[in-house]
Amino acid sequence: MEGNSILHAFNNIYFAIFALFCFKLLIKISLALLTHFYIVKGNRKEAARIAEEIYGIAPGSWADRSPLHEAAFQGRLLSLKTLIAQGFNVNIVTIDRVSALHEACLGGHVACAKVLLENGAQVNAVTVDGITPLFNACCSGSAACVNMLLEFGAKPQLESHLASPIHEAVKRGHRECMEILVANDVDIDQxxxxxxxxxxxxxxxxxxxxxxxxxxxxxxxxxxxxxxxxxxxxxxxxxxxxxxxxxxxxxxxxxxxxxxxxxxxxAAPNSKMGKVLLLREGPASLAQLCRLCIRKCLGRSCLYVVHKLNLPEPLEKFLLYR
CATH class of the missing domain: 1.25.40.20 (Ankyrin repeat-containing domain)
Incomplete structure (x- = not known):
């Protein structure tokens, strides 16, 4: 009888925990819906306040893209200045920690980026993916943005866990951005x-x-x-x-x-690349050629092998007249 009472008590505890979990989940869903409603209605400040409670975002952050983000991304300088004059925080971020400066640099809008920096935007802000404004400037290929960010104190050499601006510049073929970073003491062999x-x-x-x-x-x-x-x-x-x-x-x-x-x-067999490498190796590559000949053409004459391998003319002559 006593064992049944203990089991019943444990069941009640588990039920209470489950009910509490469901209640909290219902509250979060309701607040998320309410946040969406405020965003649709244009009341972003109230949406931000609720989002801070749901996600634990630091005060001053917004859960969605703000008008400041949109203006910066589209390069609308006048709108950006107006929003800042109205009291918009230049360091407001999305849930992914993307700032308006990130957006301005990604679009290569140097004038917008300058206004944000002059009004206190964090030059080394980092998103949840380890992206900095400098990385985005290299992504867009804007040498002007790269120079300006460095003037405002951007770190050209970043920690290993962050996305590397010089690698992004090279990947996209933005040579000028790459040169600027190297000139600012970025490790060229990083x-x-x-x-x-x-x-x-x-x-x-x-x-x-x-x-x-x-x-x-x-x-x-x-x-x-x-x-x-x-x-x-x-x-x-x-x-x-x-x-x-x-x-x-x-x-x-x-x-x-x-x-x-x-x-x-x-190198693929008989490819242009293979021929280039053989030519650059010169006579030192004969040993490897012989191994290739033995594998491919056992019992054949040297003339047959040379013809079959379709070697470049200098090597063909070298083989035939040895």
Whole structure:
């Protein structure tokens, strides 16, 4: 009898906890609906107050995109100045911590970004995804925005867990933004765990101008992504121009990656890239050619092998007259 009473008491406790959970969930759903209603009606301040209670957002933040965000993103300078004059906080953010300055830089609107900064916008604000206004400026390719952010104290060299502006500039082929960052002491060989070095990123996206400039500025030609070198990346993308450029600056053709493959191992058989690499290797590549011949054409004559492999003319002559 006593055991039944204890079991009944525990059941009541579990039921009470479940009922309390459902009640809190119902309140949150109701407040979320009420927030949406206020936003639709245009009463964003009341929506913000409710959102702060629901999500625990710091005071002064808004749960949705504000008119300030929209004006900054669309480059409407007059509207932006009017909103600031009306008392809008320049540092209000969305739930994802996106500020109006983020939006202005993403759109490349340097005048709007300047007004926000002059009115106290946080130059190094970070979104939940680790995005800064400087990253967005590099994304848009606005060298003017990049320069202005740096003048207002933006950090060009960021912590490893944040999105890297120089990698974004290189990825999109914005060479001028990249040069500005390097001139402001950004590590030219900074290795991002996801993207490798800026040179590796440039080779991956076949940004020849950026590759050339990075090499001219002193980027290490063999530093890439872990054991993968920039030359590995260029060969994977079949970019003969980039590969030649890297080799001209001393890229090693014998470096092996985590799969123990050198650049030539990654080139497709009989491809233009393979021929380029063989030519650049010169006579030193004969040993590898012989191995390839043995695998492909056992028992055949050397003339047959040369014809079958469709080698470039200098190597063809070299083989036939040895």
């Amino acid at each position: 290795e991002d765990t996801q993207h490798g070095t800026p040179l590796y990123e440039a080779c991956t996206y076949q940004r020849t101008d950026c590759v050339k400039k990075l090499l001219e500025l002193g980027a290490s030609v063999d530093l890439g992504k872990r054991l993968d070198t920039p030359l590995h990346a260029a060969v994977r993308k079949s970019s003969a121009e980039v590969a030649n450029l890297l080799i001209d600056y001393g890229a090693s053709m014998t470096c092996r990656n985590a799969e123990f493959k050198c650049a030539l191992d990654l």
